[in-house]
Amino acid sequence: MTPNFCHRTRREFLWETGAGFTGLAMTGMLSADHFFASQAHAASDFANPLAAKKPPLPAKAKSVIFLFMYGGPSHVDTFDYKPKLYPLDGKTIDVKTFGRGGKRSKSRVVGPKWQFKQHGQCGKQVSELFPHLATCVDDIGFIHSMTADSPIHGSAMLQMNTGKILSGSPCLGSWVNYGLGSVSEDLPGFAVMLDPTGGPISGAKNWSSGYMPASYEGTVLRSAGDPILDLQPPAGMTAPMQRRILDTLRDFNTEHASTRADNTSLGARIASYELAAKMQMHAPEAVDLSKESEATKELYGINNVKTEEFGRRCLLARRMVERGVRFIQLYSGGAHNDSNWDAHTDIEKNHNYHCGRTDKPIAGLLKDLKQRGLLDSTLIIWGGEFGRQPTAEYAKGTGRDHNAYGFTMWMAGGGVKGGVSVGQTDELGSAAVEDQFHVKHLHATALHLMGLDPDKLTYFYGGLDQKLVGVEGAKPIKALV
DSSP, X not given: OOOBSSOOOHHHXXXXXXXXXXXXXXXXXXXXXXXXXXXXXXXXXOOOTTSOOOOSSOOSOSEEEEEEETTOOOGGGTTSOOGGGGGGTTOEEEEEEEETTEEEEEEEBOOOSSOEEEETXXXXXXXXXXXXXXXXXXXXXXXXXXXXXXSSHHHHHHHHHXXXXXXXXXXXXXXXXXXXXXXXXXXXXXXXXXBTTBOOTTGGGGGOOTTSOGGGSOEEEOSSSOSSSOOSOOTTOOHHHHHHHHHHHHHHHHHHHTTOTTOHHHHHHHHHHHHHHHHHHHHHHHHOOTTSOHHHHHHTTTTSTTTHHHHHHHHHHHHHHHTTOOEEEEEEOOSSXXXXXXXXXXXXXXXXXXXXXXXXXXXXXXXXXHHTTOGGGEEEEEEOSOEEEEEESSSSSSOEEEEOSSEEEEEXXXXXXXXXXXXXXOTTSSSEEESOEEHHHHHHHHHHHTTOXXXXXXXXXXXXXXXXXXXXXXXXXXXXX
């Protein structure tokens, strides 16, 4: 299926609203194996929706790794240096805030609990929470004036992933796979790796393909143990035996699906059986980290109990990029409260833990991609659904409430200009005041770097040409590219 940058043929429209397949990039192989030979349409009429496509515009990036810090990291404690906050610690001041605790006009300041130092040739101020990432600042472009429409986790996460605060829309990974397909034929085109503590609020809506066919939705890999289960065939099962079983199952399922063309999930389920057989041949090697050198494991922090888990997922992300996977999303933090970055009570305990788990692995990922010549073609995105306020939520404690008025995210690689900072929050970090950028501008920048025009990449649904960046559109953040 060809993305609708302007118009689509009737056949493409029928395909998009009908026979969608799994998000695991198997439809091309099914077509090559004459999976559709028994259908009313000739096999030559089939268009693989996940076949790799040439980007319509010059592209810098080929893959995306989205490092999602679920819960909302505090920008004023990490990358947005606010020296005037330190002497205000504990004082009640006039400042407008809006978070989980509602709208306020006066609150108690929580001064930053960590010191900042300048790093790199660019002289970027970085908190001591990130000693390893601080060594990579010359490859990173910081956005200090991000804004979002909601200070509530569920709707804010949906917007960061899909551009909308309501559920039902395709996420960024789905749009990228829709527009470009996936180079990999043996692994998911869009992979999601959750934190061991659990998934984020709103769950699978965050990696859903929404109104697009199921072929574009994300595939969740396990965060503990084997990333993919049952990669070994049952004892005594030979390849010819398995092929006969799959062929028979395919025939029955295809007959069942022939009268249910509008059920894209059914089509995805049918194709997933074929995918499982294909992945038994290729996926074990892709997820096997045992052949990585000890130096590489050390780089990602895999030899340390504190950083091992997130380091493994970062290393797996690099291996998936090497094998052509188009979009990978890693979640740091899951479940609720201090299991993620949602520091409502004790900012020190919370951020010491989560920064400590992720700092070295993320720096290792950047350095490893760079030394392998992959950073230039891999776009890295870091951030949460919003930031945190400079003031306390409760009468006591150091917790911070949600802040969607102004927060920090960063991008690296894939055509991003390193060593720069764009936008600015006020002197307290409570709201963006210079070069405000909305979530849709972040999405527009990612699509642009992938060679896609954010205002022309559309999908017809509900009587409209839908866009990730909305009807009003959005321009890329030019200062970053």
